[in-house]
Amino acid sequence: MSKILDEINKPEDLKKLSVKNLSKLAREVRTLIIDVVSKNGGHLSSNLGMVDLTLALHYVFDAPHDKIIWDVGHQCYTHKIVTGRKEEFRTLRQFDGLCGFPCREESEYDVYNTGHASTALSAALGMAVARDKKKDNFNVVAVVGDGSLTGGVAWEALNQIGHIRERLIIVLNYNEMSISENVGAMSKYLSYLVSGRYYLRLKDLAKSIIRAIPAVGEPMIKVGRAVEEAIKKTFFPGVVFEELGVRYVGPIQGHSIRSLIDVLEEAKTYNGPILIHCVTQKGRGYRPAENNPEKFHSASPFNIQTGESLDKNQRPTYSSIFGQTVLNIAKKDEKVVAITAAMPDGTGLKSFSHQFPERFFDVGIAEQHAVDFATGLALNGFKPVVAIYSTFLQRAYDQLYHDVCLMDVPIVFALDRAGIVPDDGPTHQGVNDIVYLRHLPNMIVMAPKNENELQHMIKSALSYPHTTAVRFPKGKGQGVPLDKSLEEIPLSKSELLKEGEDLFLALGSMVYPALEAAERLEKEGISLAVVNARFVKPLDEKIILDYAQPGRVVITAEEGVVAGGFGTAVRELLDREKRFDIKFKSIGLPLEIYPWGKVEQIKKKYFLDEEGLFNQIKDFYKKLTIRPK
Ligand SMILES: Cc1ncc(C[n+]2csc(CCOP(=O)(O)OP(=O)(O)O)c2C)c(N)n1
Incomplete structure (x- = not known):
């Protein structure tokens, strides 16, 4: 049977459909999304919740003219499917396939690249201002979730939007969820607006009735606070937005394509900033995701019938070992508190949050605030562990510098997803942290070779009287046994894993591939001592300088941008100590826009797997003009 989706290639094709057929199309799109995500993995819950709203948006607006x-x-999956990428959708998130996020390089319909939260309102305002300055005439629509509205950047944008009152449309996709349940006062306020269950038409009706009886409001207010609240809720919904200068419309049933089209058509005619509060359900149309939207927020491949993950690898993840370690330490030390910026599950802190709810803080998508909040706690005797993915901590760089490191505040930063991150692409790569952390005064920077060492590093970090960052990769550990009793690692102490003549200093995830490559190189006549560096800062200067004798070779390897990173730190040491006779090579990533795909594919591309290390080093020795004795 031919499907409606077969006929849809561009948004213009949607405009020929009846609302009934748009609803049928929504079902077909959901089926395609479930099918592809079950094979490739991806952001299932959010996308299933957005299907109807996206179809309505493309029905009403004229993308790419409208932004x-x-x-x-x-x-953005439905958006990709109806904007000319239906066929490629099967390659979603695969190496050389379709990006899982908006990507200007991929399509003219993707007008702004995103990945980190809360930026759309600012970008939309910039486009709206540019439009008016150029006397152009297109609509600008920012689609933002209630979770992303917990981010400070969004409020900085709203502040200016309400001030200059440019014509622009904000579609608030409200589903009560960030990745986990949404948090914070704003989230409560939005749910309060929805809790009246007066959807738009009913409310407008009530409003016009009350307007006809002008004296009614005043006496009622005197009856008391509760009545006042009820009046506000019924007659002045979205008062916070209205007072900021943004017209509020809602709540709208976000799965009723008819209502959405009506409201969006209306919004198009409004000459100022307008926010449409749509209520959607995460995971809509797929029962396992409706029942557990958090699990399917970013799903790995799964069985469609059961919703069970196809990943049978039972090894614990770095995140879970990290979470368990903090929990165990917190049981013995009541000063330990844990902070996440909207990722209680991803960072492995869920058990901690259940066991110590009063010592656990989910601050929302608010990395900058998380860092300063931790500073306040630490300066008053607590021991905060702040768990933020490497890529998202970039947002709080000034807080790290200005608030934490200048005062040398003892806080532990756990940087999950450090290094190459699969599937999500350039916006999520955790490859800059070595560089940016190393350049902070007072900051200690560590990386474990495996999940057992991670435990010891967390324990150590909590005992150092300085700011300390521990970076570790996404995914499963090495499957090594876990020590029960945790030791403090002496500051800067590295670990010699293999004897040899020249020095191969590997950091974190590069240690095992370095060992394997060194074993192979031994057979080629290249003798490398392999050292697990453990510390980027302070470096184990003694071991480096012991090996760095005239004519010898020093090689470093890191899973991060090589310019300014760990290798650079070693090079700086050699220069400082005037070891100019050393042959030096640093291995890592070039500074560029990285692809998405499996970690192994990306590592292979950049020669960071065992084979790549072997070849790079062999080649290096071949090209040495003066060979070491
Ligand atoms: C700065 C930043 N911090 C954290 C994240 C991780 N993250 C991705 S989606 C998401 C939740 C977004 O919630 P919402 O905007 O409500 O969208 P929904 O998934 O509910 O549709 C979070 C925390 C991010 N993308 N950017």
Whole structure:
């Protein structure tokens, strides 16, 4: 049977459909998304929740002339499917396939690249201002979730939007969820607006009735606070937005394509900033995701019938070992508190949050605030562990510098997803942290070779009287046994794993591939001592300088940008100590826009797997003009 989706290639094709057929199309799109995500993995819950809203948006607006900006961008699958990428959709998130996020390089319909939250409102305002300055005439629509509205950047944008009152449309996709349940006062306020269950038409009706009886409001207010609240809720919904200068419309049933089209058509005619509060359900149309939207927020491949993950690898993840370690330490030390910026599950802190709810803080998508909040706690005797993915901590760089490191505040930063991150692409790569952390005064920077060492590093970090960052990769550990009793690692102490003549200093995830490559190189006549560096800062200067004798070779390897990173730190040491006779090579990533795909594919591309290390080093020795004795 031919499907409606077969006939849809561009948004113009949607405009020929009846609302009934748009609803049928929504079902077909959901089936395609479930099928592809079950094989490739991806952001299932958010996308299933956005299907109807996206179809309505493309029905009403004329993209790419009209600009639609997706905040975070993880919810853009329907948008991709109806904007000429239906066939490629099967390659979603695969190496050389379609990007899982909006990508200007991929399509003219993607007008703004996203991945990190809360940026769409600012970008939309910039586009709206540019439009008016150029006397152009297109609509600008920012689509933002309630989770992303917990981010400070969004409020900085709203502050200016309400001030200059440019014509622009904000579609608030409200589903009560960030990745986990949404948090914070704003989230409560939005749910309060929805809790009246007066959807738009009913409310407008009530409003016009009350307007006809002018004296009614005043006496009622005197009856008391509760009545006042009820009046506000019924007659002045969205008062916070209205007072900021943004017209509020809602709540709208976000799965009723008819209502969405009506409201969006209306919004198009409004000459100022307008926010449409749509209520959607995460995971809509797929029962396992409806029942557990958090699990399917970013799903690995799964069985469609059962919803069970196809990943049978039972090894614990770095995140879970990290979470368990903090929990165990917190049981013995009541000063330990844990902080996450909207990732309680991803960072492995869920058990901690259950066991110590009063010592656990989910601050929302607010990395900058998380860092300063931790500073306040630490300066008053607590021991905060702040768990933020490497890529997202970039947002709080000034807080790290200005608030934490200048005062040398003892806080532990756990940087999950450090290094190459699969599937999500350039916005999520955790490859800059070595560089940016190393350049902070007072900061200690560590990386474990495996999940057992991670435990010891967390324990150590909590005992150092300085700011300390521990970076570790996404995914499963090495499957090594876990020590029960944890030791403090002496500051800067590295670990010699293999004897040899020249020095191969590997950091974190590069240690095992370095060992394997060194074993192979031994057979080629290249003798390398392999050292697990453990510390980027302070470096184990003694072991480096012991090996760095005239004519010898020093090689470093890191899973991060090589310019300014760990290798650079070693090079700086050699220069400082005037070891000019050393042959030096640093291995890592070039500074460029990285692809998405499996970690192994990306590592292979950049020669960071065992084979790549072997070849790079062999080649290096071949080209040495003066060979070591
Ligand atoms: C700065 C930043 N911090 C954290 C994240 C991780 N993250 C991705 S989606 C998401 C939740 C977004 O919630 P919402 O905007 O409500 O969208 P929904 O998934 O509910 O549709 C989070 C925390 C991010 N993308 N950017």
